[in-house]
Amino acid sequence: MNGMQKGFQHKNISNLTKYFYQNANQLIEETYLQPYNGRIKAHLRDGQLEREHHGALHASRVSLYVKVLHRLICAQLPDYAKHALNTLTEEWHLTEKEIINLASFAGLAHDSGRKADGIDYWDKESGENCTAFLIKKGISPKIAKIVGAAAAYKDHPNDYANVLKKQGISAKSIPAYQYLRKLIYLADCYDIMRVRSEFQLEYVFRAFRDINEYQAKKHNPAFIEFAQQVHALISAHQDMRQRCDIVMPGGEKIVTKEISTSYSLSEKIRFEHADNVLLSAMQSMKTMPYFALYLSNELNVKPSKMHEKPEQSWFSLTNIAVITGCIVAVSALYFSASLGLSLGFGLAAYLGISLTAKLFAWYAQSSTRAQQPVKPAVLPNHDDKLRLTKAPQVIYSLNRCKHMHDNTQPICAPLKSRMSRYSR
Incomplete structure (x- = not known):
């Protein structure tokens, strides 16, 4: 064991993995179900959504995307993923599942420190929330800081590298640690299509250009397909704030929408006020064969109880x-x-x-x-269609979605071009 491994002792990493969804729900209740103003909310599931655009449903999807993207990258770029995992498992003395669960927690916490919607000025606070929560759960403080920093600096690889150096990580190992940051960056990047008019795939592809194994013509189609599946999922969650097109670097639009309205505040409340938000989101994703394939080892978990209308008491x-x-x-x-x-x-x-x-x-x-959130609608199978509005002949499918209004803001743009109401 070399010097940089001395701080990697864990007390309860097995419990963090064994009770992953319960621990995640605790983090959600302590952060995303609370108001931005810092007031402690006594009744968390009262039918009032506190964080409309950067709340528990968005964070849960990002957390689950981390797991899906990891398996997708393992399939598409096996040498890169294997090298990163071998380095982390050797230095952290953790299993692959435990490492990816930590990255998934960082994805879950990435917006937890926000004080408002719009531009995110609180990345650092979100990372600190992640670190504190993991330490509380028995994770090595050193690893907790590294994982929290991956959330805080998900958009800034150089800043993350500096954090790693301060933690004693060797220059040789830093690319492997950057894999954690890439997973969180990509997961958050994909889900931004819920609040933008265009999803620029350029910001996905650029994350792979420092990987020797990556070949655009060979590997891009898999990540384009992932974007289409994410688009379908967000639309089925009725969380697509406005019309959104998936755009190739050359300007070609992969998906063009013609019908509007795929946003419903009440549908968001159905998910966010479930007994376990992350578990509810995962259960909805597994109804789509694409995500079910990548989340196959996540399926054997106890179903999440939803808040149904209570039985009528005689003394009601x-x-x-x-x-x-x-x-x-x-x-x-x-x-x-x-x-x-x-x-x-x-x-x-x-x-x-x-x-x-x-x-x-x-x-x-x-x-x-x-005040009683109801059970979320079950999402469609891969080839099914789901009616999302009351208007006749308005049908949702995987290739045709409904949206609100146009907005020409590009996705995942640099900070100064993200001066809009919404941000990741």
């Missing part, structure tokens, strides 16, 4: 309102008779008070229902 607010209304109405009839008032007056009082009670009961029932 609705029933109490009706009973109270009946008592008041009967009392009105009794007193009208006692006072010698006409039967018509008593009947009018009865009807008026009964109607008021029913309106109150309806309001109470509606309020209760509004």
Whole structure:
């Protein structure tokens, strides 16, 4: 064991992997389900979405993309992936699954430090959240810092290299560590199509150009297909904020949309207020054969319980309102008779008070229902079609999606060209 390996001792790495989805859900509840303003929310699943564009659903997809992209890169660039994993497993004394789970956690945490939507000024805070959470779970502080930095500097390879040097990582090993950062960068980059009008594949391909094994003509088609599958997934989640085209470096549009509306706030709430958001997102991805293939070893997990409408109790607010209304109405009839008032007056009082009670009961029932997120819709199989709107003849398919309005902002552009309402 060389000097740089001395800090790589772990207490509970097996538990982090064994209870991956439970640990991930804890991180989500501590960050993404909380308001941006720092206020601690007592009732996390109250039907109110706190982070519309950089919330738990986006973070969960990015976390799962990390796992899918790892397996895709292993298939497309096996020598590169093997070298990176061999270096990390040897120096960290962890299995491949444990290493990729750590990268997946970093992907999950990559927006956790945000204080607002728009341009991300809080990459460092997000990385620190990741580091602190992993240390709390028994991960070596040194590895936790390296993994957290991969999230913080996902868009900045040189800055990440400097962090690695400060942690005592040799120049020879740095390319292997950069693999973790690339996975997080690519995963986040792909999911940005949810808020942009164009997804520029150039920003995907450039991540591979420092890899000797990479050949554009040979390997690009696999990553184009991944983009199409991500597009279909985001659309099926109804999280596609606006019209988005997948664009090749030469300007050719791979996917062109003709129909609008593939965004629904209520559908996002269905996912984000599941008992376990990451598990719910994974279960939806596995309904698509493409993702099911790459997530095959993620499928044998306990299903996530969704928040359904609660069973009606006899002492529910609705029933109490009706009973109270009946008592008041009967009392009105009794007193009208006692006072010698006409039967018509008593009947009018009865009807008026009964109607008021029913309106109150309806309001109470509606309020209760509004705070109960419902089970997310199951996504389509690869060749199925899913109706996303109430309008007749408006159908979603893998090659044709619905979007809102055009916006010419490019995807994954450098910082100064990302001065828009949305950012990754």
